[in-house]
Amino acid sequence: MKAVPCLALAALGVAVVVTAGAADRWSGATKLTVVMVDNRFEPDHLTFQHGKAYELVLENRGKDMHEFTAPGFLKAATIRDKRALSSTGDIVVQSGNTARVFLIAPPKGHYDLTCADHDWDGMVGSIAVN
Numbered sequence: 001m002k003a004v005p006c007l008a009l010a011a012l013g014v015a016v017v018v019t020a021g022a023a024d025r026w027s028g029a030t031k032l033t034v035v036m037v038d039n040r041f042e043p044d045h046l047t048f049q050h051g052k053a054y055e056l057v058l059e060n061r062g063k064d065m066h067e068f069t070a071p072g073f074l075k076a077a078t079i080r081d082k083r084a085l086s087s088t089g090d091i092v093v094q095s096g097n098t099a100r101v102f103l104i105a106p107p108k109g110h111y112d113l114t115c116a117d118h119d120w121d122g123m124v125g126s127i128a129v130n
């Protein structure tokens with residue numbers, strides 16, 4: 001008769017371990033901050049490590065709305081909450097706002113980065129995943 005509660009406790013233990021593992025994937029995320037001004041990304045060259053978790057922080061200190069337009073990168077990455085992306089797959093940041101996106105870096109390679117609104121003014125950058 002004692003076997004049942006023991007089994008239930010063991011099952012609970014497994015559940016707790018699994019939950020903690022999933023949370024750790026994001027709690028250990030490396031913070032990477034990009035400041036958006038009118039009309040530049042600072043920095044404009046970003047480097048990620050494939051398979052690592054990141055908290056991408058996009059701080060818009062400009063007067064205009066800016067976008068983190070990196071379709072190849074954002075499609076290939078694992079995004080924790082896809083609601084962070086606009087209908088066109090960009091991350092839109094209004095003036096004075098900060099967007100935080102948790103992601104797992106995609107396969108190694110070079111990816112384009114632009115602001116869809118200000119690429120004409122040189123608001124472009126690049127992303128390297130090593």
Ligand SMILES: [Cu+2]
Pocket residue numbers: 039064065066067115116117118123
């Ligand atoms: Cu812009």
